[in-house]
Amino acid sequence: MESNLGFSAADFIYQITVDAGDTLNLFFDLCTPGTNYDASIGIFNSCDPDTNNMVDGMIGNEWEDCMGLCAQADPAFESPGFVPLARDVWLEPGTYYVVIDGYSAGMEGDFQMVVGEMLAFEDYTLAGNNSYIDITFSDGIYGVQTSGADWNLTPPMPIQDYFLIEIEQNGGNASAVGIVSGLQLDGDPVEPGELVIRFTLDINNPPTGQEELKISPQWWNLDNDGGNYYGPHLMNSYGVPFTEEDILWVELNSMLPPTIDLSYDSLADDNSYVIIAFSEGIYTDYDGDEASGAVNLLDFQISQGSLGDTIQNITLPDDLLPSGGEDTLKFLIDLNPASGGETMTISPASGASIFKWNGVPMQANQQITYILNDVMPPVLTFDPADGETGISPDTDILLQYNEAIRYKDDSAISNENVDGLITLRYNDDQDPIAFDATISGDNRTITVSPDSEMVELREVYVAIIGDTLEDFNDNI
16 A cells, blocks of 8 residues: 555554643654664654645655664665654644555565654752752663664763753853763762763852753764764664753752842831841751751841840741741840940851851851931930039029930920920029020020029029920930
């Protein structure tokens, strides 16, 4: 029967059904010791001879000859390069027909066909510090060395002849990568048929996390008695090359150190705590593989100023205990009352006390400085001082505060209302003394001026209603 291949030799037809939900990338390999004639192969999606029903990938009216890939055909066949190898055949759900035909009329013989899924990347694990990547393949992988009619499957070594790893910079710091070695996970040399290989990497600059590794098989030129092949060097156990359709993209981990967010202003009004935000989650320990543990008091230091600053505890902002990996923490502070203007600085205890998840330490020069809030009430002094004698009867009395004052309701003290704050009288018989009071422009000094000279040798009492006043930071 003549097939859609257009050849008149006897046909062998096989049916393949791909189930719903599946998509397969297959190879159909006749380059085997059991093939001894110039066979041709086609894959069709119907048996209608009047329909152009070839599956995408057909070259002319047949699939590609294997060229230099076939050294395993029957030695009696002198042109193994003419044996076809259909690879990267993508089949969606449906029914397909594989037709084996002779290239010309009367051309018949024996053949052996191997059908399987194309060798491809399956999975990977990237080291946190980007020092290595473990790549898992869909099947065992092999290298190949050709010599004459021999086809020797070997370990894929040297590894650089079989794999190409490049960096897509994407605006990041790292621009180049080299393969240092390819080994088994236990460090032993690679054997034929490995499913997983650890690639040790040499990256020229610390990645920022924007960069991607682009991993693909090296393309290679294979010369053999059967012809010449150029394509992926990596092979499966049948000598079928790695799929041309697969590239493994891997996003590199950022190796930038964690930082303190200086724009996050979170000092409590009473200076009792600060909330510090970090660029990413932080930990206290790193074991060479991954970081762990919540940061603690030993991981930070605080400036030892005149107020005796100390960190009492570190919690989450909601006061729960951290477990590790938090990017926002609450630092409870113990210090003497501040008058305002004093500073407090918090920083790592060292350049090896705090880590991000992949072991990159926070640099010791990271720090955040707070200007402390005034939490001390205004201090009043009298001039003349309490108990002072020998004062001239016409002396004005000054009430001097160390900072500006106002009423507790935040309204201003003025020359018009300041008199109501002051009591001025003789101390022996409680007789009031008429006066006029004024307040200075900086709201720090009240001047009490008696309307007339006070009586000599009499003790004078002056007071202010202090619990109605506060400083401009609400301290009473």
